Amino acid sequence: MKNFNLPVFGAGAGLRHSHFEEIIRTKPAFDWFEVITENFINYGGWARECLSEINKFYPLIAHGVGLSVGSTDPLDLVFLKKLKTFAEEINSPWVSDHLCFTMVDHTNLNELIPLPFTREAVNNCAERIKEIQQITGKPFLVENVTRYITVSDREMDEAQFISSVLEQADCGLLLDLTNIYLNSQYHNFDPYEFLNKIPLQRVAQIHLAGSRINDRGEIIDAHNAPVFPEVWDLLKFTLKTTGPTSILIEWDNDLPPLDTLLKEVEICRAVLKEVCS
Amino acid sequence: MPLKDYLSALRILILDADTDNDNSESRRLLLSKKLPELTTTELDDLLKIPAEKIDIYKRTVFGGESTIVQNHYRYSIAVIKQFFPEVYGKSFDLIAAIKQLHTSLPWKSNQTLEFSANFYRFCLDTYGLIIEQQPYLAELLQYEFMMLNIRRAADSDSTLIFDLNRFSTNQVSEILSKQMQSPVNSCLLKCRYDLLQIISFYRQNNIFPTQIPAEQYYFGLGRNQKKLPVSLKLAEFEFTFCTLPQLLTIEEYASAFFAVNSEVDEVAAFQLALKRLQELLSFGVLGIID
Numbered sequence: 125m126k127n128f129n130l131p132v133f134g135a136g137a138g139l140r141h142s143h144f145e146e147i148i149r150t151k152p153a154f155d156w157f158e159v160i161t162e163n164f165i166n167y168g169g170w171a172r173e174c175l176s177e178i179n180k181f182y183p184l185i186a187h188g189v190g191l192s193v194g195s196t197d198p199l200d201l202v203f204l205k206k207l208k209t210f211a212e213e214i215n216s217p218w219v220s221d222h223l224c225f226t227m228v229d230h231t232n233l234n235e236l237i238p239l240p241f242t243r244e245a246v247n248n249c250a251e252r253i254k255e256i257q258q259i260t261g262k263p264f265l266v267e268n269v270t271r272y273i274t275v276s277d278r279e280m281d282e283a284q285f286i287s288s289v290l291e292q293a294d295c296g297l298l299l300d301l302t303n304i305y306l307n308s309q310y311h312n313f314d315p316y317e318f319l320n321k322i323p324l325q326r327v328a329q330i331h332l333a334g335s336r337i338n339d340r341g342e343i344i345d346a347h348n349a350p351v352f353p354e355v356w357d358l359l360k361f362t363l364k365t366t367g368p369t370s371i372l373i374e375w376d377n378d379l380p381p382l383d384t385l386l387k388e389v390e391i392c393r394a395v396l397k398e399v400c401s
Numbered sequence: 402m403p404l405k406d407y408l409s410a411l412r413i414l415i416l417d418a419d420t421d422n423d424n425s426e427s428r429r430l431l432l433s434k435k436l437p438e439l440t441t442t443e444l445d446d447l448l449k450i451p452a453e454k455i456d457i458y459k460r461t462v463f464g465g466e467s468t469i470v471q472n473h474y475r476y477s478i479a480v481i482k483q484f485f486p487e488v489y490g491k492s493f494d495l496i497a498a499i500k501q502l503h504t505s506l507p508w509k510s511n512q513t514l515e516f517s518a519n520f521y522r523f524c525l526d527t528y529g530l531i532i533e534q535q536p537y538l539a540e541l542l543q544y545e546f547m548m549l550n551i552r553r554a555a556d557s558d559s560t561l562i563f564d565l566n567r568f569s570t571n572q573v574s575e576i577l578s579k580q581m582q583s584p585v586n587s588c589l590l591k592c593r594y595d596l597l598q599i600i601s602f603y604r605q606n607n608i609f610p611t612q613i614p615a616e617q618y619y620f621g622l623g624r625n626q627k628k629l630p631v632s633l634k635l636a637e638f639e640f641t642f643c644t645l646p647q648l649l650t651i652e653e654y655a656s657a658f659f660a661v662n663s664e665v666d667e668v669a670a671f672q673l674a675l676k677r678l679q680e681l682l683s684f685g686v687l688g689i690i691d
Contacts, residue, residue: 162511168556168586170628190511196405203511228408232508232516235462237411240446244404272454275407276446344457 126367128296128328130263131217133183133370135392137385140376144174147182152382154389156183158372159214162190165206175214184214185329185370187298188221190232191256193266194239194249195225204259211262218328219256220265220298223249223289236269240276241285250292257295265328266290267298270306270345282307283321290326297322300331301358302374306345315358324365332359332392333374348377351388356395363399371396403443406436410447415458416503424452466502466516467495473517473549474524476600477542480535480609481528488530501527514553521546537594537613544596544632547588547622551630557585561688563626565679568689577652583643584688587623589635596620597634623685633684636661643687651689654678 134155139147141163146152157178164172178184186207191199211219224236239245249266257264268286280288290297299322308315334349351373363369373388410432418431425448432439432447439447471478478495485493505526506519521542525532532538561584562568568576583589590596593615603609619640622632635643638657642649658674665673681687 162513166512166514166555167553168628169552169554169624169630172556173628192511194408196408200511225408227511228405228412230507230509231412231416231503232511233412233415233462234465234508234516235415235458237408237415237458240404240407242404242407245407248404272457273450275411275450276443278442278446342457344461 125325127369128263128265128326130296130328131370132368133185135371135373135389135396136182136185137373137389138187138375139175139178139184140379141171141174142379143382143385144171144178146382148174148177150382151181152386154182154386156185156370156372158187158374159184159216161186161188161207161210161219165203165210179214184216186211186214186216186219187267188219189236190226191221192225192227193221193223193252193256194245195227195252196248197227197230199252199255201259204256208260208262211260216262218263218265218296219260220267220296220329221256222269223266223286224269224271238269238271238273238275239285241274241282242276242279243288246285246288246292249289253289253293253295257293263296263328264293265296265298266293267300267331268303269300270303272310272344274311283318287322290323295326296328297324297326298329298331299324299327299362300333301355301362302331302333302335302352303345305352305355305358306335306343309343315354316361319358319362324362327362327366327369330359330362330366330369330371331374332356332371332388336378346377347374350384351391356391359392359395360399363396368396368400403440406439407443407447410436410439410443414447414450414455415462416500463496463499466499469513469516470499470520471495473513474520474542474545476603477524477538477545479603480538480541481524481531483609484531484535485528488534498523498527514549517546517549535609535611535613536615537592537596537599540590540592540594541596541599544590544592544620544622547590548630548632551586551588551622551624554586556628559585559688560691562691563682563685563688565675565682565689577650577655579651580648580690581651581654581687582648582690584623584685587621587686589640589643589686590620590622591640592618592620594618595634597632621681621684621686625683625685631684633680633686635681635686639681648690651678654687 136154136156139157139159222236224238226233253264304315332351333347334351335343335346336349337343371392482493502523508516524542595618619635620632621635625631638661642657655674659670662670
C-alpha cells in the first residue's frame, strides 16, 4: 500500500479568503487547494460563491480543525453529516483533521491541544475515527500536531501513539513534517528516527509550513513564513519511502502574495522530481 | 475515566487557572479540588508540564479568539477601547475580556458565529457604563453582529431578482405589478444613532465623536451582487414598506415614494423612485419576485 491507496494531486496550498479573487482571475499554477471545512460548513455568501468558482478549476480537499478527534465529548453528528455533504459537494477525495482535542466538557478551546499518549486515548481516537469514516463515507486522515507539552508518555511515546491510532482505526496519515520538526526541537528527539517509527505507507498527504521567531524569542507553529530548510530535508527523506504524495504549503498568518506561495509550491515540485522521478 | 480527567485538567489549566505565578503545589491543589478522581500518577503527569508551556496555549487560544472578535466587531471594539479608560480608569485589555468571556459564556460549539454571538451579549452585559455614556455602542454591536450574520448565512434557494434592467423588455404596467419581498439574508434596523455616519467619521478620523445627538434612523442590511454584506440608510417610509407583512408591488413602492416627495413633478418622481428602488435591490434589502 502506498499513499493509503488514495490519489496523488501534486503540490498545492491552503486556500485563504484574501486570495480568492486573484485565484479566480488569474488561475495560478497550483495543483490543488485545501479548504478549512469550518469556514464553509453552515455558511453561504461571497466566500461560498468563490469556493464553487475555484472548484471548477482546481481539486479541493476538505481539512478540519474542529472535529476534536481525541475528545471525550460526544462527536457532533449534525456537523459530521454536514461535513459529508460538503465533502461531496466539493468532490473531496478524503477528509482530514488533527490527532488532538479542541473541545472538552462541551467547551471549545479553539486550539489543537495534545492528548496523553495512553492506551485509553488510542482506543478513544480509533473508535471515533471509525465513526467519522462511517458517517462521512470518505477515507479519513489524521494529522500529527505541534505540541508544546507532553501530557503523558508513561505508556508510549508519540510515534507509538500515532502508529497505534492509525492501525487500530485503519485510517490514513496527514503527515505534518513541520510539526515533527518543531516537536523534535521542543522535546529534543531525532525527527528522522521518529519518521522511521511511523507507518509511512499510510501517508496520503503532507503538510509543510514555516514560522518566524516571535517577539518573545520563541518559534511557535504560526504558519507565517517560508518552509524551514530542515523541513525540506525531512520531505526528501519521507518521499523516498512514500513515493509521490500530495503536498501542501500551509500559510495562515501574515499572508503573502500568491506568488510567494507559488514559489514554495515550485520547490515542492522540484523535490518531488528530484526524489521520485 | 482518566482520559476525560486529563482533558478536563488541560482545559482548566489553559482556560481557567492563572499560571502566571504557577507552582506545582498550587496546581496540585487546584486540580485535585476540581477533579477529585485524578490519581496520583495522573496528577504527577500534569504537574510535570511547565507553566511557561501552558502559557503558550493560553496566548494562542486567547490571541486567536481576540483576532476573531476584532474581525467581527472592529468598530464596537474601537469604541470600547476609546472610552474604557475614561469610564474604568485603565486601558482596555481585549485578552482579559476574552478570558472573562470564557468564564461567563463558554463557547459550546465549533462555530465562530456562536463565539461572536457570545461576545455581543458579553459586551452588552459588561460594558453598561460605556453604553450609558455612549449609547450608540449597543446599536453598533447589533449592527456588526447582523452584518456578520448576513455575511455568513447559508444561501437561500430563492429566485428573487435584484436588477430592474432584467425587465427592460416588459411593459411598464407589467413591471409595476411585480411583487417584492425582503430577502432571507437581509435585515432592517431602527436606531437612535446614525451608525453609518459614525463609522464614516471613525474611518476618517480614527476616533469616535463624544457627543452624538439621538434621533431616529433606519437601516437596511443585505447582500450585494457579489454576495458581500452591505448596508444603507432607509427613509422611514421604506422601513415601513419593508416591514409590512404582505407582499407589495413596485407600483406601491413608487406611490409611497411620491407621497414623501410630493414637491417633485410626477415624471421626475417616478424616475427617482425607480432609481432608488434599484439601489434597494442592489443592496439586497428588497428583491423582486419573478
